[in-house]
Amino acid sequence: MAKYFDVHPDNPQPRVIAKTADEIRAGGLIVYPTDSCFALGCGLGNKEGLDRIRKIRKLSENHHFALVCKDFAQLGQFVHVDNAVFRKIKATTPGSYTFILPALRDVPRRMLHPKKKTVGVRIPDNKVVQALLAELGEPLVTSTLLLPDQEAPMTQGWEIKEELDAVVDVVLDSGDCGETPTTVIDFVDGTPRILRRGSGDLAPFE
Structure with a gap:
């Protein structure tokens, strides 16, 4: 049975946040709110968590997982971003975008697109x-x-x-969440290519 944590959207209670982080460190799979819609999340080294996400969503091996990062310093540890791409991404983050970029060695192989060695990254608002x-x-x-x-x-x-009670460990709820996923931009070759039109403004990339 999943634990249910109610958290304030603007002033999240540190105790609730700490409990959720402890669940993630212990190998848990969580549902949490973002600036686009609810998402599934687990720790970076949690192979079982990845498998559980694939099973819940019935995803193929070619699915691009994403790393949700706190800031650019953290993002830069996991993907290669040249100066031109950095400027374009910087202008639209934090926000409702997922960027596909070449992965660095710190990204677990099981997260990568099997042929392209790329991964999604985002900094949510x-x-x-x-x-x-x-x-x-x-x-x-x-x-x-x-x-x-x-x-x-x-x-x-x-x-x-109610729907996922038996297959996730925590539901972190901060109120009504949107239903439009992020806009996904492929920046692998340095030129933006829109893979999914979502909640982020498309104008900077068209």
């Missing part, structure tokens, strides 16, 4: 996630909470608790 990342001290491995039989992500924490 959400106080709950930022507090959780600060407490955790490392990125979260993440994937949008979009179930295979649903056309749009669920927006209510209690609804998610």
Whole structure:
């Protein structure tokens, strides 16, 4: 049975954030709110967590997982970003974007696209996630909470608790969450290519 933590969206309680981080460190799989919609998340070295996400969402081996990072200093530890790409990404973050970039060696191989050796990264504009990342001290491995039989992500924490009670460990709920996933931009060759049109403004990349 999943634990249910109610957290304030603007002033997340440190005790709740610490409990959630402890669950992640212990190998837990969580559901948490972002600046786009709810997402599934686990620790960077949690192979079982990745497998659980794949099973819940029925994902293929070619699915791009993403690392949710606190800031650019953290992001730069896991992906290669040249100066031109850095400037373009910097202008739109934090925000509702996932950027596909070449992965560095610190990214676990099982997270990478098997052929391209790339990974998604994002810096969310959400106080709950930022507090959780600060407490955790490392990125979260993440994937949008979009179930295979649903056309749009669920927006209510209690609804998610009922649906996924047996397959996740924590539902972190800060209130109604959006149902539009991030905009996904492929920057692997230095030129932005829109892979998914989502909640982020497309104008800077078109």
